[in-house]
Amino acid sequence: MTYVAPRQGRAIETEAKFLEAAEKLFAKNGFNNTTIDHIACAAGLHRGAFLKRFGSKYAIADILFERYCSESVCRLNETLQAMRGGEFAGFRDMLIQISVGLEMVLRKHIAANRAFNEILANRLEIEEKANNLFRHFIQVFRDGFAHFSPGEEVAKRDAIPPAQLLVVLNYNYVLEIAPSLPREHLQRHNAIVDATLSMLDSNLGVKTHN
CATH class of the missing domain: 1.10.357 (Tetracycline Repressor; domain 2)
Structure with a gap:
């Protein structure tokens, strides 16, 4: 999956929430100990939204x-x-x-x-x-x-x-x-x-x- 930066307001906001959540979790727990479900939960969003936005x-x-x-x-x-x-x-x-x-x-x-x-x-x-x-x-x-x-x-x-x-x-x-x-x-x-x-x-x- 090729990453494409979001262009619309809601998509930009969703991505920002995922990025902020991932950044905090990677810093605290590391990459290997952080799952997509962890990131989605911390962002207050769904796993499906993460996969649609990033793929991995x-x-x-x-x-x-x-x-x-x-x-x-x-x-x-x-x-x-x-x-x-x-x-x-x-x-x-x-x-x-x-x-x-x-x-x-x-x-x-x-x-x-x-x-x-x-x-x-x-x-x-x-x-x-x-x-x-x-x-x-x-x-x-x-x-x-x-x-x-x-x-x-x-x-x-x-x-x-x-x-x-x-x-x-x-x-x-x-x-x-x-x-x-x-x-x-x-x-x-x-x-x-x-x-x-x-x-x-x-x-x-x-x-x-x-």
Whole structure:
């Protein structure tokens, strides 16, 4: 079944109720432990209406994940614009901004991320949306490095591990499974970026950042 966004008022309202219910349940109980009946009951609607609107539980998770990807890309693009506008003191300052923004987006869309992590584990495959988002993130990471290190660049293979670390540390913190990270906001993001830059420097074999 191919998803088609609703165009009429009642259909839009129905979809919004299902999405809100699914988001709350995925965040609280996870994707695997949430059924279509759970979502329909929480939305105050019928299972048949859900199936007519989405066709499957995977489809509604896909919509939620698409929202996360879209907002993440917008934030990354805003960071690039700020970089080109001279708003950052250096590459480290830019990464702090990315880390802070990443945590905010993850908190807002934790249901979508939790659902898709379970889906990927179930299917043993990589979701193309997640791949595309990470490729975009890697490019922003590399563009930032090149911007603040004129004449230098970081290869994709060297950028991937530190970028992954920045994402994973924020994700684990949001899931409350990273107890060693500082609880204080600025200290935490400084620690995450320090770890990211340390890995980057290790990959490059030189000390490039203060």
